[in-house]
Amino acid sequence: MKQPTLQIKNLTKYYGKIKGVENLSLQLYAGEIFGFIGPNGAGKSTTIRCIMHLINPTSGQILINDKEFKQDDTETKSIIGYLPSEIHLYDDLTVKEMLNYHEGFYKKDIHKRRCELTARFQLDETKRIEDLSLGNLKKLGIILAFMHEPKILILDEPTSGLDPIMQNVFYDLLKEERAKGNLILYSTHILSEISKICDRVGIIKNGCLIKLEEIHTDKSQSTSLVITSPQINEIIRDIQAVVHSQDNTTASLQCELPHDILIKKLAQYSVEHIQIKQPSPEEMFFRYYEQENETC
Amino acid sequence: MLKRELKINLKSFIIWTSILIGLFAIVYLVYPSVFNSDNKQMIDNMMEMLPQEMLKAFNMDLSSIETAYGWLKTEGFVFVLLISGIYSGILGSQILLKEENDKTIEYLNSLPITRSNIAFSKILCGIIYISLMILCVGVFNFIGLSLSGEFDRIAFILLSITPLFSSVVIFTICLFLSTFTHKTKKTIGISLGIVFAGYFLNIISEMGTSVESLKYLSVFTLADIRNVIMSESLNLWLVMLSFLLAMMFLTGTFLRYNHKELV
Structure with missing residues (x-):
């Protein structure tokens, strides 16, 4: 059985008395890009800050490679690359001095990767x-997070401020890291990014994890339909669809059935x-944002 | 990390040390001309008019201010105590907290170092600069006094060391207090309050037996200049107390910092 890298x-x-996150459990594996959206x-940044020990969790555990990740575990810290959502670095330094300073904290030679x-x-x-500029500061933050060749990358809104060309360079870099078997926790609220690069996604709302999805599996199963039929109520019952809107003969539906079964079922009615529309992950996630119950 | 800390705190060290050295430089330059035989009598008369408690508060009952060394023993070291105290207070309240105030702690905390390492480098840097300030001022005064005339070298060296005790304790108190907040502007006022309140309590405590107990509330009691002038030795109990207080606040700082929420 595959062991999770980060639990x-x-x-x-x-x-x-204010809830940041509540009873959140996740298992992330090597070689995947896990989208963390909401x-x-x-509660995305709260979760990440708890993982990074910037804040103390009220309860719960963080495990890395099956071992509890303690605040002063420098060995584990050396295999983590962290990019915060807002980058604050030492203004008195040049980029070169900052990179040199960063290099000094790692035992292995990371100069080549930096270049x-x-x-x-x-x-x-x-x-x-x-x-x-904000974009260049982001680039520096990315380089600092990646240059020591970490096995686990924790990225909080990494593309904000990057121009589209640099965003593509960054996406390529992420795919290379995934190919190397590294784990990437990718927090964002830009839904379009998720379908581009993530393998799995976790949706968090009001401090609770409300949905875990495999991006590609979802693409093959969920279908949006608009059907006009005098037998619309029977169709809805038969294909077990979720109704978004409906009048006398027309309904906008969401169906989870595989396409071949769906077509065979529809063939029995007068349509x-x-x-038929394949919903984009953005649409699907947006619905979760709107629909799900507010409590955990 | 210590190297970077030394670099970023160098400017304030130079400024505060220059203030003290500049002050003493002016004294050495003007003292011989101000304190001549013509106005000596006038100053002596003025001193006689002052109440004994007031003279005691500034150690003027133990030493005359006829010479630069005499002035140094009375008012001069008060300036060293106050300015090194203010510098230590500001340094203590900022050195650890600056990373949180500037939000660079998120980067620093992600590096493969422990929080104790972070705190240790910063504390060591602070203690190095406070000691260096006392040393620089001491060396400058030694040279200035050597050029001005005769003085008791042993007593001078002991006197020069005493501000170190109060300054290090002020530094550690402010360091400890800084672990309770995230913003430096909240702690600077408190640290200056500790220094000035401590100084005035110390002065008032010298003015009579009824208020003598106030000295126990002042950190400047640890720098017992009066005892050094009188006995030409350090009060070992106060040295040990300074060390214990510094250790107590440092331990508190490490304990608090290791459990602190950094953002």
Whole structure:
């Protein structure tokens, strides 16, 4: 059985009486990009900050390679690359000095990887950090998170501020990291990114994990339909569809049946008009944001 | 990490040390001309008019201010105590907290180092700079006094060391207090309050037996200049107390910092 690289067990974090996350459990595996999505204030950053020991969980455990990840476990820290959503670095340093400073914390030689990444992201090492634009600061943050060749990458809204060309460079880099067998926890609220790069996705809302989905499996199973038929009520019952809207003869539906079974079932009825649409992951996630119950 | 800490705190060290050295440089330059035989009598008369408690508060009952060394023993070391105390207070309240205030802690915490390592490097840097400030001022005064005339070298060295005890304790108190917040602006006021309140309590405590117990509330009691002037030795009990207090606040700092929420 495949062992998870990163496990979050029953994580709960309360800020006083305010809930950050509650009873959140996740298992993430090597070689996957796990999308962690949710609206603002859903608890994504709280979860990540608990993993990184920036804040203390109220209860719960973080395990890395089956071992509890303690705050001062420097060996485990050395295999983690972390990119916070807002990057704050030392303004008095130049990019070169910052990268040199970072290199100094790692036992292995990471200079070659640093050079590769700075060339790939076209980052000028002579600039002072205080003079960097938001996009360039993001590039520096990415290089700092990746340059020590971590096995686990925890990325909180990594593409905000990057131009579309650099976003593609970044997506390619993520795919390479996945191919190397590294785990990537990718937190974002940009839904279109998820379908582009993620293998699995976890949806968090009001501090609770409300859905875990495999991106590709979902694509093959869920179908959006608009059907006009005098037998619309029978059709809805037969194909076990979720109704989004309905009038006398027309209904907008969501059906989870495989396509061949769906078509065979529809063939038994009188159908005046049919429109079949594959919902994009964005649409699906958006529905979860709107629909799911507010409690865990 | 220590190297970077030393680099970023160098500027404030130079500024605060320069203030003290500049002050003493002015004293050494103007003292011979101000304190001549013409106005000596006038100053002596003025001193006689002051109450004994007031003279005691500034150690003027033990030493005359006729020479630069005499001035140093009375008012001069008060400046060293106050300015090194303010510098230590500000340094203590900022050195650890700056990373949280500037939000760079999120980066620093992700590196393969322990929180104790982070705190240790910063504390060591603070203690190095406080000691260096006391040393620089001491060396400068030694040179200044050597050029001004005769003085008791042993007593001077002991006097120069005493501000170190109060300053290190102020540094550790402010460091400990800084672990209760995330913003440096909240702690700077408190640290300056500790220094000034401590100084005034110390002065008031010298003014009579009824208020003598106030000295136990002042951190400046640890820098017992009066005892050094009188006995030419350090009060070992106060040295040990300074060490114990510093250790107590440092332990508290490490314990609090290791459990602190950093963002």
